[in-house]
Amino acid sequence: LNDEAPRSLRIAVAVPVKDTYHYLVPESLSSKIGPGRRVLVPFKNRRVTGYILEKLEGENREGLKEILEVLDSEPLFHEKIVPFFEWIAEYYMHPIGQVIQSVLPGGLNKGTIRIVSLTKKGMDILNRLPPDSEEREILSWIKKYPRKGPPWPYEKIRSLHSNGWLIIEEAADKRHIGPLLQKFVRPKSGIQFKFLETIFQSDSMMLSDLKTKFSNSSYLIRKWTQKGILELYSMPVYKNPAGEIMFRSQVPLKLYKQQKVALTYIQDYLDKGTFSTWLLHGVTGSGKTEVYNRAIEYAIKQGRQAIFLAPEISLASYMEALFKPRLGNRIAIYHSGLSQRERIDQWLRMVRGDVDLVIGARSALFAPLFKLGLIVVDEEYDPSYKQEQGPRYQARDAAVMRAKMENTVVILGSGTPSVQSFHNATQGKYHLITMSDRVDQRPLPIVEIIDMKSEDNKEIGNEMLSSKLKGYIDQNMDAGDQSILFLNRRGFHRVFICRSCGQSIRCPNCEVALTHHFPEDRLICHYCGYYSGIHFKCNRCGHEDLRAYGFGTEKLEHELKVLFPKARIARLDTDISRKKGQAIRILKRFSEHEIDILVGTQMITKGYDFPMVTLVGVIAADLSLAFPDFRAAERTFQIITQVAGRGKKEGKVIIQTFNPDHYAIKAATRHDYFSFFEEEKKLRRQLVYPPFSYLACLRFQGNNKDKTVEAVHRLGKEIKEMLKKWSKRGNEIQVLGPVEAPLSRLRGKFRWQILIKSKGASLLHLFLEGVEEMARKILKSRGVHLTIDIDPYQMI
DNA sequence: AGCACGCCGACT
């Protein structure tokens, strides 16, 4: 071997295996390789896609195979991010190759395809098969289109292959990702041209301005937004002393004192260029956004890059609108709302270093930036930062880890910080910055609690809407103002609430609400599996006034229509927004006061500011309080605080509840984060929930009921046996379950789960590795699939 | 995951 001998590579393969593998580079490919590129490699007797993690020099080459093909002409990520990928894989217990696959823009992932052709034997047998048989149909398709991918499930193809009728080969899917054929268009003159030209020339226009220029603007706007030419968005506008409206993004405001202080701290650490985490706790309207903006600009001025994460797409788009005037085309936007091609384009701009700022949802955390200097996680408490498929990472927590690995500053911002983050701040792990004043000195709205236990509201017809709230809605209608009614419907499950004391039925061991299981008609704890029959006597106050309680936005909308026949009522929830563009249309109509009462779920609380809304009602605070989750109180506090923050000083915020004395509700109405936190911390410590413990949820799924049940119970027993052998630290781990999941028959699958609670993070991982190994043997032969969810959010 | 190997029971 000479000096030019091929080096070896460390490669992660897109297959569910834990390890990475080493391969040799044939001479002919040595100029094309490098970290971050995809390759085609032999793996056992298959060919699979792999990702080059690093080049290795002078390593042992014995028994290594050669890579077959290099699939990319430029890297898709930098070597620098590889340790972060590996951390995600390890911490969230997901195969490294699949972590990378799921993080890269989809469409790149169709690495290999199977192509099929007939053997001699297959040719001979074809004419002897019965004319109507599926086998004959498949074989004749293959005869007609040799070396193509037939449109039948692979199992069918494989069974024909085992007859010796077919040759199956794997080939690289060379769908090209370069620019498409270049075509040109030019505008066609006319009224539509004039309309669009007006908008394009000013980059962005306020709807009311447009209306004065074009009489049929509503029609034209609807037309072009539907076609995707224009998009509607809202952002706050400010008036200058002359009374003219101006956009905040175009005229940077002077900073208020608390903003300046926050910024000085953060800039200091940006100068040092070291890792630090900042929890920016600022009430609604305290000017967090401007702090983010200045910090991002500062990092960019330093020659570094930034990532801004928002919990959802609409907020990401809003931030994009704010930054566009400042950074022009050095911004990339990245989220699941983009098409496959758009995502690939944005991704390549990032790797090539063509952007300074990436704005996006969860997945933008993996943006392939080389000189990362700052990560901002806005509304850090939002549960949508938890990925619930593939590698189940928590983007906010992972952001802190990426920042640590790349020596950058990370800002976690929220008006209602998660208990976990705030706890970290009190422990000195994060720096805490509190911004307690609202920049415009607007006082927070007064919040009124309505006790649904009162005699008046027990009357028929007042269960959903109290007579008081009905009165307020009526008044608001007369005044010509708008109302928002918020109902946090957690759809499928019914909550059992004592209508005398307001308590929901809880598990005696876990203190989480029990859920009703229909098939057996009993109440089950989804943490430990405790169950009881339906009983109608409250175990706190003893009254026999326990009733199933549960209704959704649809029912509320219906009732409102009956009560207020003259009102223009609309509903906005996930059912509605599934139809593309429908959500925006409703928000637009609401903002133009074509709707009087808007009924909706969480969706309506986020990011939108409607000046004409003077009544905000929370219909059933108890629905989220009785959610079977140890974070139920935290969620309730956050939701109510966020909703209340939307209210106007001169307006009203009304909260209907059976639990007017609950600490989360009381603290939320006073906008008092600290007393909520202290109370919640006490309970979490007492019951050993995070942040005083670490959780993992083992989820099982199988197609066969008996096999699934048998396998899960057997594994549960084995795990508990294993725990007994861990004499020393065994008592620091608790195994709860197995329990059947509430949607136990989702899409025909049988679903079960086991919850593991541990006092230490590394102890949990050590234990889970043992569990995983044991599970492989017991589950695989029974056709049961296990996914491990670390730091789970949805345990139902 | 997906594939081969190998170990048992039911057949020509």
Place this chain on the structure above:
DNA sequence: GTCGGCGTGCTC
């Protein structure tokens, strides 16, 4: 004796 079922283990 062997065909084929499924449990087990490995993939640079």
